Amino acid sequence: MLCSISTKKSNSKWLDRLRSSKGFTSQNQTDPQPHFSSSQPTSIKSTVESTEVHGSQRETPFLGDFIAKMFAFGPDTCDFPIKKAPRKMPNPRSYKNGDLDLRVLQRSDDCSRNVVEKKGVFVGGGKVVLEKKRFFEEGGEVVVGKKGFFDEEDEKMDWNLSGFSRTEVSVIDTSYKGWKFEKVLFRKKSVWRVRDRNSKVLNFENNSKTKMKMKTKKRKLSKDEVEVGVCKKKKKKTIDLGECSLAREGTRGEFAMQINDQTYINPMMLLSG
Amino acid sequence: MAPIRGGNKKRKTDEKDEHNTVLSGSSMESSVDWFMMVSKKIAGHSVTERLSTFEYIFGMSRRTFKYICSLVEEHMTGNFTFSSGMLMSVDDQVAVALRRLGSGQSLISIGESLGAHHSTISQVTWRFVEAIEETGLHHIRWPSTEQEMEPLKSKFEKIHGLPNCCGVIDMTHITMTLPSSQQRADVWRDHMNNHSMLLQAIVDPNFRFIDVFAGMPGKMNEMEMLQNSNFYSLCEKGKRLNGTTLTISEDTELREYIIGKEAYPLLPWLIRPYHEITPTLSEQEAKFNDKINKAHAIAKIALRNLKERWKLIQGPMWRPDKNRLPRSILVCCILHNILIDMEGDMMMNNMSFSGEHDPGYDFTVCESIDHSASVLRNKLAKYLHGKLHY
Numbered sequence: 234m235l236c237s238i239s240t241k242k243s244n245s246k247w248l249d250r251l252r253s254s255k256g257f258t259s260q261n262q263t264d265p266q267p268h269f270s271s272s273q274p275t276s277i278k279s280t281v282e283s284t285e286v287h288g289s290q291r292e293t294p295f296l297g298d299f300i301a302k303m304f305a306f307g308p309d310t311c312d313f314p315i316k317k318a319p320r321k322m323p324n325p326r327s328y329k330n331g332d333l334d335l336r337v338l339q340r341s342d343d344c345s346r347n348v349v350e351k352k353g354v355f356v357g358g359g360k361v362v363l364e365k366k367r368f369f370e371e372g373g374e375v376v377v378g379k380k381g382f383f384d385e386e387d388e389k390m391d392w393n394l395s396g397f398s399r400t401e402v403s404v405i406d407t408s409y410k411g412w413k414f415e416k417v418l419f420r421k422k423s424v425w426r427v428r429d430r431n432s433k434v435l436n437f438e439n440n441s442k443t444k445m446k447m448k449t450k451k452r453k454l455s456k457d458e459v460e461v462g463v464c465k466k467k468k469k470k471t472i473d474l475g476e477c478s479l480a481r482e483g484t485r486g487e488f489a490m491q492i493n494d495q496t497y498i499n500p501m502m503l504l505s506g
Numbered sequence: 507m508a509p510i511r512g513g514n515k516k517r518k519t520d521e522k523d524e525h526n527t528v529l530s531g532s533s534m535e536s537s538v539d540w541f542m543m544v545s546k547k548i549a550g551h552s553v554t555e556r557l558s559t560f561e562y563i564f565g566m567s568r569r570t571f572k573y574i575c576s577l578v579e580e581h582m583t584g585n586f587t588f589s590s591g592m593l594m595s596v597d598d599q600v601a602v603a604l605r606r607l608g609s610g611q612s613l614i615s616i617g618e619s620l621g622a623h624h625s626t627i628s629q630v631t632w633r634f635v636e637a638i639e640e641t642g643l644h645h646i647r648w649p650s651t652e653q654e655m656e657p658l659k660s661k662f663e664k665i666h667g668l669p670n671c672c673g674v675i676d677m678t679h680i681t682m683t684l685p686s687s688q689q690r691a692d693v694w695r696d697h698m699n700n701h702s703m704l705l706q707a708i709v710d711p712n713f714r715f716i717d718v719f720a721g722m723p724g725k726m727n728e729m730e731m732l733q734n735s736n737f738y739s740l741c742e743k744g745k746r747l748n749g750t751t752l753t754i755s756e757d758t759e760l761r762e763y764i765i766g767k768e769a770y771p772l773l774p775w776l777i778r779p780y781h782e783i784t785p786t787l788s789e790q791e792a793k794f795n796d797k798i799n800k801a802h803a804i805a806k807i808a809l810r811n812l813k814e815r816w817k818l819i820q821g822p823m824w825r826p827d828k829n830r831l832p833r834s835i836l837v838c839c840i841l842h843n844i845l846i847d848m849e850g851d852m853m854m855n856n857m858s859f860s861g862e863h864d865p866g867y868d869f870t871v872c873e874s875i876d877h878s879a880s881v882l883r884n885k886l887a888k889y890l891h892g893k894l895h896y
Contacts, residue, residue, distance in 0.1 A: 400693045402722065402829075403828070403832050405719065406735060407647075407717055407718045407719070408719070409736050413833070418722075418723065427734055
């Protein structure tokens with residue numbers, strides 16, 4: 234069950250023991266809200282509402298986060314005061330094929346991951362379906378069904394390209410007004426991902442001047458190619474995976490997973506924000 | 507006794523100078539001598555009665571040649587010279603480029619035959635490619651209005667009995683020989699173990715290309731190639747093949763569509779034959795397949811003649827620049843259309859209607875079938891069968 238907790242025995246002894254082992258004084262601090270007053274989700278619908286939580290709706294998200302913290306979903310969240318997680322891994326490791334190597338999925342809580350595994354199907358661009366078995370065998374790539382799948386947010390997150398071979402090609406397509414293109418192909422077995430070569434620059438270069446140049450170039454292109462439906466920049470950056478989507482809202486880095494019109498919050502991201 | 511050092515070299519140089527003097531400095535207006543000399547050089551021997559026709563040498567009439575020259579005239583302003591130092595005129599440059607694209611011979615052999623350095627042949631050809639891209643692209647254009655589309659649909663119905671059909675789609679491989687450093691580039695290695703680049707074309711009933719997508723590596727199959735084309739996106743968004751519908755039964759409206767072979771998915775806008783392995787193929791389905799396959803032969807013939815006429819892309823190409831090759835392919839397609847537009851029936855008469863554009867290549871049957879498209883195909887087959895017996 235997703236992040237489900239029971240509050241029937243809120244003053245139970247095991248909770249006290251757990252609190253004391255974590256450095257809390259169980260009697261003096263019964264209200265966890267001060268610890269998490271800054272992490273209240275506002276824009277994302279909490280899934281805890283749909284679980285078997287009893288009590289007021291206002292309390293459940295905080296308590297859910299608190300329990301998540303107490304049960305230490307990650308090493309960074311065990312100690313108090315909260316330390317901000319380092320932005321970079323001290324020893325970067327490569328994601329293996331067998332891993333579920335979507336970076337966001339790895340950050341997400343176990344509950345959300347279970348739902349993904351149960352669902353087991355990712356749809357790329359709403360066209361090509363990758364079954365669960367193949368999904369895990371081939372390293373969790375999302376199959377691109379059609380062009381224009383990647384948006385700017387997607388480009389910044391260079392996930393699930395491990396194990397893919399990379400090829401730059403020049404393409405002629407007369408159905409575009411500007412008929413000449415530079416594309417980057419990523420291939421792994423029969424799985425192809427295609428993106429514009431411009432996006433590569435955005436992806437691998439952090440130079441702000443370069444970004445500005447590329448944005449200007451993109452804007453020019455979009456004017457020229459109104460007819461052919463070039464992707465426009467979206468305010469809400471959502472990577473649509475068909476039935477499953479990963480959304481990132483605002484600037485605080487809250488990650489949520491949306492499955493079947495329900496959004497599952499990642500408490501780790503809420504805490505680290 | 508040892509030969510005099512450099513004697514042979516000097517004699518060869520003298521021979522080249524003699525040829526170059528003859529070829530250079532020509533213009534189309536005083537082109538009788540120029541054409542005779544070019545013909546002689548290309549044919550490699552004295553011009554006979556049969557060879558004296560311009561059409562035989564260039565595969566096009568003087569009128570078409572002149573039209574091509576007029577297209578590129580403004581862009582072919584480089585000061586290219588023959589080995590003798592004589593300046594190449596626009597006609598010379600166009601002749602050189604057409605020779606390179608049409609024969610597919612190496613730069614060195616063409617350079618030797620025409621008395622120019624091989625790098626000059628390469629530069630002139632590339633300048634020509636860039637010029638045709640700029641000025642001749644309007645020869646490949648999807649019919650954007652109903653007035654433009656209607657004649658194509660009428661011709662499809664008249665010849666093949668297929669109502670509301672707008673084109674035929676097929677894909678061909680442009681084979682290449684890659685340098686040893688790129689031999690292991692799997693992405694370019696197709697299922698026949700050749701390195702190749704793909705060309706997807708949609709062809710109208712006049713064997714003209716109306717949509718071209720080229721440059722993807724040979725590893726892709728027909729369906730992947732199609733899905734990566736903008737044509738696919740436009741059709742899925744309803745921005746293409748969205749013209750008038752035709753009522754074929756009380757409850758069925760037939761939208762505009764194109765025809766593909768079994769390697770393509772069955773979609774509401776892409777009709778393909780029934781899978782022939784099915785043992786229970788009915789008479790109605792078999793006749794429908796026959797119609798579809800005959801119509802699809804248009805694309806095969808167009809691609810075959812494209813490769814036959816412009817041998818540069820017939821392959822295998824020797825270590826091509828993969829960034830430039832798609833543009834050369836496009837220019838060959840433009841020239842193919844120019845010949846049809848300018849020559850008309852003469853071009854049709856010279857076409858070869860047999861043979862394969864991809865000899866030795868087979869394809870995998872695509873299992874993807876859209877349900878609504880399947881229903882539509884059944885109704886179309888029923889409509890055609892009823893019309894046949896009516």
